[in-house]
Structure formats: structure tokens, C-alpha cells
Amino acid sequence: MKKSRKVLSSGLVALMAAASLAACGDAPEEDGGTGSGSDSQASDFLPCIVSDAGGFDDKSFNQLSYEGVKQAADELGVEFKGVESNSENDYAPNLESLVGQGCDTIVTVGFALAAATKESAKANPDIEYVLIDDSADGGDDGATFDGKADVENIKPLLYDTAQAAFLAGYAAADYSKTGVVGTYGGMPFPTVTIFMDGFKQGAEYYAKEKGKDIEVVGWDGKNGSFTGGFEANEAATSTAKQLIDQDADVILPVGGPIYQGAVTAIEDTGKDVVMLGADADVFETDPSTQDVIFTSVLKNMKVSTYEAIMDAGNDNVDFTPYIGTLENDGVGIAPFHNFEDKVSPDLQGELDDIKAGIIDGSIKVNSYLG
Template sequence: MTISLTKKLIGATVAAGVIVALAGCGTAPAPASSGAAKPADSNFKPCLVSDSGGFNDKSFNESAKNGMDKAGKTLGVKPLEVESKSDNDYKSNIDALIAGKCTLIIGVGFKLDAAIAAAAIANPKLNFGIIDSIADPDGDGKPDAPNIKPILFDTAQAAYLGGYAAAAWSAQAGGNKVGTFGGMQIPPVTIFMDGFVDGVKKYDEDKGGKVTSVGWDKDSQKGLFTGAFQANDVAKQTANSVLGQGVDVIFPVGGPIYLSASAAVKDSGKKTVMLGVDSDLAVADPSVADQILVSVMKRIDDAVNTTVTEAAKGTFDPTPYVGTLANNGVGLSPFHSFDSKLPKGLKDELTALQSKIVKGDIKVASPSSPK
């Protein structure tokens, strides 16, 4: 069940013929068995706490919830899922889950880093997980407690493919320009943007093209950000600043800010298309399906599902989980309604690029890639 907390606990594919994408270092997440399986420990209680974006963000929070719900259904348990309304809620939400006898608590997102680390240190007999972070507030390069499982994704690899596809689309459209902007300037956001601009450059190298990208400079690590993950006037104005530069494709990286980009595109009257992030956005939010060329996905749902089911069996493993193209942790969604409109041969080129990345023939690197 999904609940909100204040000071008290109130309640408790593959791209069609194209690319695969999904999950982790070590053992890749596998879909849980369809049959109900009771957890080994009858006291097992998995719990999830969102960041301030909430569970209806059509992005990473919602994907994590889907994974938790799936695991709960398979295991025959009712997870506690708490929604943070602001950044100030993280500590109190986690404290309430601990008081509620949760045995596994997963925090969704980089912004819960310090709160998860502090809780894990104070509660060494409980298991914790955190998405898009290693829970390392002290900066020594490793989790601050041995009972934390980092759930990470090298999304630069998938965004590289997305950038290549965006460049191909723009070249076909004739504008030869694509753009991106982000929510907060944090590693889980900039890693998408790094891969994206490098994918555009790869297209130009392979095709002798002249497609340029705006909104992010990988070398200087500077670009356009809204400062938050809310769909609001600031996000729309930021999207307009990218659209005003004549882009054929826009890549909003930051959960709900895609809604602001969508509105800005519609208001502009232009034929600019968007790239989605985290989930298959054309499926997650059908209202924007006709604007989504493709989505750069990270399978948070599978990672959470696997983490929960392993913990239920008593085999919780704090080894960092890193989703890559090689283990299907990240990748591209189907192109859906745009499939028949793609430049000839693009999907084969993307398949070949993915193969080269997996084999190591192409190195996709970002300062924000999991180490």
C-alpha cells in the first residue's frame, strides 16, 4: 500500500526489433516466479520511500514502486510504500518505517543518500537499498555501512544510443540540431546528458553529419537545469530556451519535467519530438505518446523486484548492482508509432552500436558512471 508520512506513520522488451536494456553487476535481475512464494522469514517486511517527485512521476519513483509491488505480490506480502512530499521528509519517513518493523528499506534516488546512510549505520541489523547512489555522504567511495545495497545504472550507455537515434532523426528532418536539459545537476541526471551528446557526436563521425547538440557541454559539465524535478513554469521556460534554438529533438532529463517540455512543444507549434527517460514514457503516459521518439530506460523495477525477492529468501547481498547494456539493465524502448518513420537502416545501426559497446569496442564514459 502507498502511504504518506509526516511525524507519524499514518498508514502503511525490448525495442521492437531493436535494442534490449536492463539491470546489474553480478546477477542480472530476473522476473520473479509467477507463482506465489511465501518469504523464508515470516517477519519479512519490504518497504520503499520515494524522493520528493512522488510515486506518480512516470519515471524512477513509479518504476521502483512497480518493482516493489510485483515482488510483494509474488511473495504474498504487503510492502509499505511511503511518499515524500519534500526533501525534508526523508529522515522522518525512514524513521517511521523502522518503527513500523520494516526489515528491508529501499530509498528511491540520490537525494536520499544521507538519510539512508544514517539509518543504516544506526540500525545494523536491518537491510537497506538505495537507487542511483552508493550512500556515501563521507565521500570515501564506498557505502557508509555494510548493510546498504547500492542499485546503480550506467545509463550513459543507453543514452549514447538515444543520442545517435536523435541525431539521425534530426538529420532526416533537416534541422541538424538536438537539445537537452535537466532537473537537478546531480550524477543520475548528468549521466544521461553525457551519453546523449556523445551519441550525437558518434552519429556525425559515422555519417559525416553536422548535427549539433545544445543544452549541455560534457567537457565543462555545464548546461541547462531547472533546479528541481517538478513540472512548473521554470521547467517550461527552460524547455522553451532549448526549443528556441531550433532543435528537432529535445531530451528532458528529470522525471516530471517532461510534462513541461511537452507543453512547450505543443505551444510552439513545432514538430519537435522528445526522448523519454527511465521508463518507456510512451507507455507510462499515453498522453505524450505521439511526441516520444524513443525512451532511454533503466529497469529500476526489475532491480527492486530482484533485491526484494533475494532479501526475502535470506540472501540479501550488499554488493552494488550496476545495470548496463550487457546485462539488460539499461537500453532503449521500442519506437512505437515512430517505428515506420525512422531513417532507413537506423535500427540495424543501433543494434550494431549496442553490440560494440557490450564487447568493449566502443567505450562510453561519463564522470557520473558507476565506478
């Protein structure tokens, strides 16, 4: 299935040509780089990555995945290529472009690229694909998972973010002064609603355990509030305002840059509202949010993408789907940062106990992954 890769001594490293991408999307400013490599060797291995419409500077999952590829390429001592998609119409052409440039492993970021990834993988069985946020099985609905991709040269990277969002929902309910917390998404993809599911379950668990009334707005488990895309536009702002108008004082936007709409909504309303980040620790990736970021629901995509590329570069790919969980630190929640001294002194201990309960199965979190 794999191309043979000739390993060269450091004195014979061939510099990869920085060919411009012929695809419809835009190349990021840093198309690739070389590193010394931990073993002072480099190879002709060429890893590549294509974003979804959010781009590599989304302060979220595209950026984390890109950083993982870059870190691995640096350690392997090879160049890498990255191309951004401006819309879904770019997915197939971008993949075709990367295939034409001789990529050995192609990382595709996001559920939206699943269909194009599967088509490209079927047509190019000698190339290894790493598909983030989709199981590549059971069709293209993203919600079916039987443990194995239906295209043998695709490595799925999946994240049971409902587990981490459960902790965030519990913390949000504990912090809320109004007794109303809310969440909204970009589009109703399973990889979006899995956050919303966990958030809702965590808030409801808090209400049950504490005997308090907590209302979750924006998602009832089947239907909810969505902006219709993943852009930081007026829809993202107005959707956040709708939740705030329902008295939500803690909100979780799920969908890359749409969190910026929540920041704008909080500023415009002037109310005492905080928000949660998704995927990355938004407090760190976007310092402009630090006054309103309560915590973030984390998908450790940088690490898992890095590990997948390192395995591919060393001809050691296992195509068994990776599933990030609380137990393997594939998901989690960020520190409370500026709100550390504003949360209940008992909250962290309670979260630790809940995390242990989720890991040992005594606390059940429902998601399409388990």
C-alpha cells in the first residue's frame, strides 16, 4: 500500500521544491519547512494537509492540526505542504493538487472533507490519509461508527468531546448566576453536536446532583440554534444574542471562528456573560478573549495529528481509528484562567471526581462514539 521511502543521511538531504499550489484554495504563508530531525536524518517523505473552509488561522481545530503536521515535519527533518480551502468546492481540487505534488500522507481537517477524502483515498491506494473528525465508515453522515474505516488507507482521528463538554457543562451550571446556560453551533454536524450533547448532559447532571433548577437553551438534544456556517459573521453574533436574551450567562459556541460572534454579542449587550471556547484553549490562541473566556473544551488535535504523521514518516501507520477520550487525554477542559478565583472552591474537586466517574463508566456520557 505504501510507497517505498529512501532514507538519506543528513549530508545528502535533498531540498524539496517549493512548488506553488495549483488548487482553488489558498496556500498558508508558511507552505512548509525543514527541521534537523531528532535522529539527524531526513527522508523523501512528504506530509501534506488541507483545511476546511475555516483556514489554518481559525484559532481552533484547523490551526491545531496544522501545528501538529508542522511539528512532526520538523522532527522528521522534511518539508510539508499545506493548502487552505475557501469553500467546500475547493476540497476535491485541493486533494487532487496535493496528490499531484507527490504527497505520501495527506491530513484532511474536518467532517466536511469526508466524502472528498474517501473518493481521493479510493483513487490513490498508495497514499496514506489521516481524516480528522470523521470515521470514514457507514456513509457520509458522520454519525455512524463501527470501528473501522471503509477505505483501508484512511486513518480516522476522532474525539469523544462529549466527555469533556460534560465537565464544562457542569462547571457552567455551577458558575451561572441566572440558572440558564446556552450553546449554539455552526452547522448540525455530529462533530459539532457532540459538544452540545455533552454540555447539556453535564448541566443537567449538576441540576440533579445539586437539586437546583438549570435551564439549557440552544440545544434540546435533537434541535437547536445554528448559524448555518463557520464564519465569524452577523449570524454568529445574532445567534449568541438570542441565547443571552433568554438569560443565558454562560454560552458555548461550537464551530471554529463563530466564537468571535459570541464575543461581539457579549460586548454589545453589556451583560455579565462568559463564554467557553471549543477545540483549542481559546484564552491562549486568541488573547483578545481573555476577559470573557471561562474555560475551553479541548480536543488535543495537535498531539494526535503529530503522532499520526510521525508514525507515517516512520512507516508505522496503524489504520485503526484513534479516539480521544478523557482517559487518554485526547479531550479535556482548559484551566479557568482569569476566573480561577471566581469559581466555587469545591468545583475542581467535583470535576476531578466526575472525570474519574466518566473514565470508570460509573457516570455515563452519551455520544455517537460511545
